[in-house]
Amino acid sequence: RSNVEGSDPQEVAGKYALAFERDMAALGVEPPDILALATKHIEDMVTAIEGLIERNVAYEVDGDVFFAVERFEGYGRLSGRSLDDMRAGERIEPHAGKKYPLDFALWKAAQPGEPSWPSPWGRGRPGWHIECSVMSVKYLGMSFDIHTGGTDLIFPHHENEVAQAEALAGAEPFARHWLHTGMVQMGDTKMSKSLGNVALASDVLARYPGEVVRYWALGGSYRSQVTFSDGALADARGAYQRWRTFLEAARHALGDRFPRPPDTPRRRVGSDRFDGEGEAYVQRFVEAMDDDFNSAQALAAIHDLVREANGTLEGAQSGDAKDAQLLATLSEAFLEMTGVLGFDLPSDAVDSELLGGLIDYLLELREQARSDKSFERADEIRDKLSSLGVAIEDTPSGARWRISGGS
Missing domain, CATH: 1.10.730 (Isoleucyl-tRNA Synthetase; Domain 1)
Incomplete structure (x- = not known):
């Protein structure tokens, strides 16, 4: 993305992180206690990858490091798929040095134009999946309560998170409960950047x-x-x-x-x-x-x-x-x-007590006009209040008002 925008990767990440935080605040989502950044946890990821190699569930090939899915007995448990099913139904990233087609990258050797960090296997960057499992366990520990995400992340992303964390810890579960959300549809089609049918939160x-x-x-x-x-x-x-x-x-x-x-x-x-x-x-x-x-x-x-x-x-x-x-x-x-449910339901009025007093006073003037048979004046007061977004309802016990319309 930084290459497309012609900007520094840190600047691009900061811009979109700020936009995300702003949108979440507007939706009433409380900020997290810890906002973990992947770039601040590279050393933790390198340490975790070294641990997986020591446990013989990962291997290095020409600066890349892969997780060996056949060596993790529980692989496929979360998504309910066998290795054969996964091979038949998923896109597989090719690599000449892979020992098994479904093995996934823990560390990728540096490529021109991409950010990179030092590691025992040469400069490179962490794979997508290792970031999430390492930071989750660092701050929440193994067997934390709830892990969320879209249904499109169950495989391979969440399946790989489980494999990495449980293989490294030698214990399970990585997370106790998984809450997977459905996709947003635009008509009959899934909302997707690749299809261009995206509505930005902003x-x-x-x-x-x-x-x-x-x-x-x-x-x-x-x-x-x-x-x-x-x-x-x-x-x-x-x-x-x-x-x-x-x-x-x-x-x-x-x-x-x-x-x-x-x-x-x-x-x-x-x-x-x-x-x-x-x-x-x-x-x-x-x-x-x-x-x-x-x-x-x-x-x-x-x-x-x-x-x-x-x-x-x-x-x-x-x-x-x-x-x-x-x-x-x-x-x-x-x-x-x-x-x-996180609703504040803010009042339409800046000062509801003052507003209520003013409306009540106008309704008293309207009622007096009606008593004096000055119906045109009474209607003027009602129409003026209506134009300001105040609906009037006449009841046997007197006029009632409410704030109407608005967004």
Whole structure:
């Protein structure tokens, strides 16, 4: 890539790393505790490769070092394939010195125009797979809990990670659980750089808020293929906006009684923090997430809660104590569950208390105009509020307002 752009490799890596971090922040993804860079761990990789050679599961040929897959008994266990299946169905990198076609590179001898580092086998660079297993074990140790990645990485990348780590440690497993995500589709075709049908995260985030994109990503099983389209993003925006509309209405109806978001959404399942319906929805949410991170069903539990909570808004706004208490309980459960999924649901208002006061005052002026039979003036106030994104609903107990539209 640096040759294509005519830039220093470190500059290119830094540019794309910064773009990645910026996109992840916009999507609400928390930064990792440790951001490991492959170029800072070359010595660790060289040491690991030396260890694999000592264990007779790797060999050197003219400055290249290969992992001998036939000498690792568990090769193919992760992907569920035999060596014959792998040879028949995969592209194999040719090399005259390989002892077996599926043997993969741990170290590659330096080539013109490529970055390189010193090693016992001459200058070169590490293979793709050794980087990940070495850094994972360095910071997480063997048998760490969860390893993720796309389904397209199961073989050969993840299979090779397992082989390297377990052969070097003489123990298993490398990772206890594997969560493989489905591919993003553009229509009927997989999104792919080689096909040119790619939507950059930065371009999507320029058109949709990060939390809307996050909602879209959580709308189906992480294991399934997901289709990217404007229609799918528009549906996600509509569903997400229903959450924000409910939240604004609940804040308005409850005022000072509106619950504060929990400092942390972590708590023991079955605790009595919520009573009645609030706890029931949380239990549904927890059961869904315990079922292989079934985020679609978790979202369904939240939407069902919002549907019930909307039914209490009018009573809470008109002073019904029972409805107000139920609305507060459901709002607290709502904030906990959406917090677990990483949603902040920012208010449309810079200062919601000030905004609410101003809108309430305008509605009082509108109500006075209607009492004075100055209907044209009342309609002007309603239309002005509507143009500013404030929807008015007249109910038997008085006018209700909510923030409408928006992205």
